[in-house]
Amino acid sequence: DAAHNASVLYSYISSIHQVWLQQLYPMLEKVELGGAA
Structure with a gap:
């Protein structure tokens, strides 16, 4: 579902x-x- 996808995407982005x-x-x-210099 969308909430799960968002949380996966968030953790992916945050690790990057x-x-x-x-x-x-x-x-x-x-x-x-x-x-x-």
Whole structure:
């Protein structure tokens, strides 16, 4: 049902978001700082 699908989708998105924060964000930050310096 829709509520179940929404909760599955939410947990999927939130796990992707965790990975993004942990890996991509520091990488982007490093690139930006390197470019500025």
